[in-house]
Amino acid sequence: xxxxVPVKRVLDYNVKPRVRADGTGVDLAGSKMSMNPFDEIAVxxxxxxxxxxxxxxxVVVSIGVQQCQETLRTALAMGADRAILVxxxxxxxxxAVAKLLRALVLREGPRLVxxxxxxxxxxxNATGQMLAGLLGWAQATFASRVEVAAxxxxxxxxxxxxxxxxxxxxxxxxxxxxxxxxxxxxxRYASLPNIMKARKKPMETLSLGDLGVDVTPRLxxxxxxxxxxxxxxxxxxxxxxxxxxxxxxxxxI
Amino acid sequence: xxxxxxxDHADGQISPASRSAVTAAVQLGPVHALVAGAGPxxxxxxxxxxxxxGIEAVLRAExxxxxxxxxxxxxxxxxxxxxxxxxxxxxxxxxxxNVMPRLxxxxxxxxxxxxxAVVDAETFVRPIYAGNALATVxxxxxxxxxxxxxxxxxxxxxxxxxxxxxxxxxxxxAPLSRFVSAELSRSERPxxxxxRVVVSGGRGMQNGENFRLLDPIADQLGAAIGASxxxxxxxxxxxxxxxxxxxxxxxxxxxxxVGISGAIQHLAGMKDSKIIVAINKDAEAPxxxxxxxxxxxxxxxxxxxxERELKTG
Numbered sequence: 001x002x003x004x005v006p007v008k009r010v011l012d013y014n015v016k017p018r019v020r021a022d023g024t025g026v027d028l029a030g031s032k033m034s035m036n037p038f039d040e041i042a043v044x045x046x047x048x049x050x051x052x053x054x055x056x057x058x059v060v061v062s063i064g065v066q067q068c069q070e071t072l073r074t075a076l077a078m079g080a081d082r083a084i085l086v087x088x089x090x091x092x093x094x095x096a097v098a099k100l101l102r103a104l105v106l107r108e109g110p111r112l113v114x115x116x117x118x119x120x121x122x123x124x125n126a127t128g129q130m131l132a133g134l135l136g137w138a139q140a141t142f143a144s145r146v147e148v149a150a151x152x153x154x155x156x157x158x159x160x161x162x163x164x165x166x167x168x169x170x171x172x173x174x175x176x177x178x179x180x181x182x183x184x185x186x187x188r189y190a191s192l193p194n195i196m197k198a199r200k201k202p203m204e205t206l207s208l209g210d211l212g213v214d215v216t217p218r219l220x221x222x223x224x225x226x227x228x229x230x231x232x233x234x235x236x237x238x239x240x241x242x243x244x245x246x247x248x249x250x251x252x253i
Numbered sequence: 254x255x256x257x258x259x260x261d262h263a264d265g266q267i268s269p270a271s272r273s274a275v276t277a278a279v280q281l282g283p284v285h286a287l288v289a290g291a292g293p294x295x296x297x298x299x300x301x302x303x304x305x306x307g308i309e310a311v312l313r314a315e316x317x318x319x320x321x322x323x324x325x326x327x328x329x330x331x332x333x334x335x336x337x338x339x340x341x342x343x344x345x346x347x348x349x350x351n352v353m354p355r356l357x358x359x360x361x362x363x364x365x366x367x368x369x370a371v372v373d374a375e376t377f378v379r380p381i382y383a384g385n386a387l388a389t390v391x392x393x394x395x396x397x398x399x400x401x402x403x404x405x406x407x408x409x410x411x412x413x414x415x416x417x418x419x420x421x422x423x424x425x426x427a428p429l430s431r432f433v434s435a436e437l438s439r440s441e442r443p444x445x446x447x448x449r450v451v452v453s454g455g456r457g458m459q460n461g462e463n464f465r466l467l468d469p470i471a472d473q474l475g476a477a478i479g480a481s482x483x484x485x486x487x488x489x490x491x492x493x494x495x496x497x498x499x500x501x502x503x504x505x506x507x508x509x510x511v512g513i514s515g516a517i518q519h520l521a522g523m524k525d526s527k528i529i530v531a532i533n534k535d536a537e538a539p540x541x542x543x544x545x546x547x548x549x550x551x552x553x554x555x556x557x558x559x560e561r562e563l564k565t566g
Contacts, residue, residue: 011382013518016385016517017382017385017386019385019386026381026382026386093363094354094363094364095357095358095361095362095363095364098358120382120383120498121381121382122381123366123367123379123380123381123382123383124354124364124366125350125354125366125367126354126357126364126366127354128354129324129351129352129353129354129355129358130354130355130357130358130364131358132324132355132358133328133354133355133356133357133358133359134358137429138325138429138430139324139325139351139355139430140430141324141350141351142347142350142351144492158433161347162347162492162493163347163348163435164268164346164347164348164446164493164501165437165438165444165493166435166436166437166438166491166493167435167436167437168321168432168434168435168436169432169433169434169435170321170323170430170431170432170433171430171431171433172429172430172431173429173430176429182492182499183492217363218362218363218392218393218394219363219365219390219391219392219393220390220391220393221388221389221390222376222389222390222391223388223389224381224386224387224388224389225386225387225389226386226387227380227384227385227386227387227524230524230529230542230543232541232542232543232544232547233529233544233545233546233547234545234546234547235541235546235547235548235549236546236547236548238548239548239550239555239558239559239562240558240562242530242546242548242559242562243559243562243563245546246507246528246530246546250507250528250545250546252450252506252507252527252528253450253474253507253563
């Protein structure tokens, strides 16, 4: 069966975001960009599902600027088979992204969509759930373990999920959406031969118009600001002094 | 117009994060609460909900499909009720994060996740980039679907008079998912996300066995025990201990970081704590830049000493 794996190009997780002085957003100019770490885990899981014989083809898709091609090449080097770039200068909101992905799902016909639980830039944690809602598919979010039993026209994914206070296992009917959490797997590094091979894998570019989706934003960002800076306090000389200050000065114990 | 809040519950109790969502909801209008479930625990939860300050009516949805909080029937239930409400809120629990965006898609609305402040009926503040920036966003949608970060709103207390309770029906939806099992960590300690005191260990603890050194201190302080992602990734403790961007966001009165260097992603999960204490042998560790009280010391000598000092209170 075919898998669809959406990936997002985001500010590298090791780079500290700089808020623009005029409050219009975070300055990305000249910063290192990478694949959203949760999406890397999604690509890895898809490749493992193919290695286990569950998946037959992995299509990766990214929505954004031309440079998203680099993100897609990374996914191809990890083992995806072909890529689709939906080209747009604006950064669509999760609702619009989910609508674009729905259009691609209807075009490509995957039985499973695997994606990161959230992007580390807008931290919205919404796209997978919204795609499931739009398609009327089952969803299994925050996966830490995925087992897929595919059948000719159905099948089941048994997914262990990270929930408050522990783990929960659910079984979802295919077709389904799975969003992945950190502990699902450790993504592989692409080898040099695989990076070379990825250059020859097919990559298609589509415009928003090709998919016929209205991406008008519903949210207006009025301001982006630095969070209040927390000032360091005092260094205490001993455990006794620490406890005494917590009792008499901070009054928290 | 009236606000609907989805309440999370377990063992007949309403989750503290849901109570925080009620506090946020009261700023937007009169509040109705939805409690969905099955069996005797549902009634206890409905009764508890009716006594939460600010809730004017409780909608009780009893159906076998709600025995475990599955996204598909819960989102369908909320969507069927949405007509009467301008705002649909929930505390940002694992259940709400699963359900609310699906609901938003059913309503053709862009959800607003993990708000930390209500500016007005259409404007909210939410953290982005793991809390390294705060975005003030205005929604042009007709309805707003919102999750609330519990650490930023006090949990709503109980009142003496109970709100009215009425039953609501769950729409028929094809059963797409099925609950199989749960493995929840059982602990006598308070819940990490809502504890008044949190004691966390990091990679400096060196192994899982050494985390037991935190037990007597947590016992004396009535604290929950947490951990940094480094300690979780090293396998010292389970993932549900994790405090940080990818774990739980906490804001206790007192946060004690032991052997934690203070990576950005950890600070994102605890920097709203009222008082932060750091114990670390590396005086250059970034955790000291946010700590109110820093102690440069070897944790293996400092922890037993701390235990003794707390006893002589």
